[in-house]
Amino acid sequence: MALTKENIINTVYEETQLPKSRSRDVVERLLEIIKGTLAQGEDILISGFGKFMVKDKAARRGRNPQTRADLQLRARKVVVFKTSGVLRKQINGE
Numbered sequence: 277m278a279l280t281k282e283n284i285i286n287t288v289y290e291e292t293q294l295p296k297s298r299s300r301d302v303v304e305r306l307l308e309i310i311k312g313t314l315a316q317g318e319d320i321l322i323s324g325f326g327k328f329m330v331k332d333k334a335a336r337r338g339r340n341p342q343t344r345a346d347l348q349l350r351a352r353k354v355v356v357f358k359t360s361g362v363l364r365k366q367i368n369g370e
Contacts, residue, residue, distance in 0.1 A: 281307070314355055326359040 281303065289299040310328070313320055320328040330353050338349040359367070 324362045326357055329356050331356050
């Protein structure tokens with residue numbers, strides 16, 4: 277099961293006893309800060325969790341899998357996530 281934004285809002289509401297509307301505002305604001313920071317090309321480091329980074333991908337040749345026609349994929353930016361050592365150990369049960 278995927279963790280949805282609504283699940284996160286409900287968890288914040290239950291664990292902090294903030295009103296539900298305030299919990300929603302807190303989660304929405306946090307996500308806006310993350311999106312804005314990444315849109316500016318800056319990295320986000322969350323200790324004990326990981327690092328979100330914006331990387332440039334060069335233009336490259338691609339292929340349409342349905343028609344097998346060659347095409348040119350444009351250069352673009354992508355967001356990548358690298359887990360912290362703490363989180364990696366927790367996931368692997370170490």
